Amino acid sequence: MNLIFLGPPGSGKGTQSLMLEKLLNVPKLSTGELLRKAVDEGTEIGLKIKSIIENGDFVSDEIVINMLSEKLNNGDCSNGFILDGFPRTIEQAKALDILLADIDKKIDAVLELKVDEQVLIDRISGRFNCADCGAAYNEKSNSPKVAGICDQCGG
Numbered sequence: 001m002n003l004i005f006l007g008p009p010g011s012g013k014g015t016q017s018l019m020l021e022k023l024l025n026v027p028k029l030s031t032g033e034l035l036r037k038a039v040d041e042g043t044e045i046g047l048k049i050k051s052i053i054e055n056g057d058f059v060s061d062e063i064v065i066n067m068l069s070e071k072l073n074n075g076d077c078s079n080g081f082i083l084d085g086f087p088r089t090i091e092q093a094k095a096l097d098i099l100l101a102d103i104d105k106k107i108d109a110v111l112e113l114k115v116d117e118q119v120l121i122d123r124i125s126g127r128f129n130c131a132d133c134g135a136a137y138n139e140k141s142n143s144p145k146v147a148g149i150c151d152q153c154g155g
């Protein structure tokens, strides 16, 4: 099954798509994560992305589409995939259509999460991450077991 997940930050998109990833046994492709991973791995495209970000510019749709294309052609996606955070614009949606037609795939469903604006603000304003491992916490709904100590890495 090929899915697209839409929703603002704090809508629970990450959590829900992670659950679906396990349930359907298909990979979740978050374009933000793909970009960060490419930068961390220092691949050719990663270095290019790094310099774009360091210059304060946005990574072009072309680069994102190329990265997605590589992933979607990968064997991992033969059972399907979940797109998280992409497409964000009409232009990106059109580019995705072309990419999918090229590799003979179709989107089965688009899920949009809608959450009350005040609830979103409350959720996002309480968010923080471990500086060592990046584990996500929320001071209202998901704080570490010991205050100031990361559950995951002890940092």
Ligand SMILES: [Zn+2]
Pocket: 130, 131, 132, 133, 134, 135, 150, 151, 152, 153, 154, 155
């Ligand atoms: Zn940690």
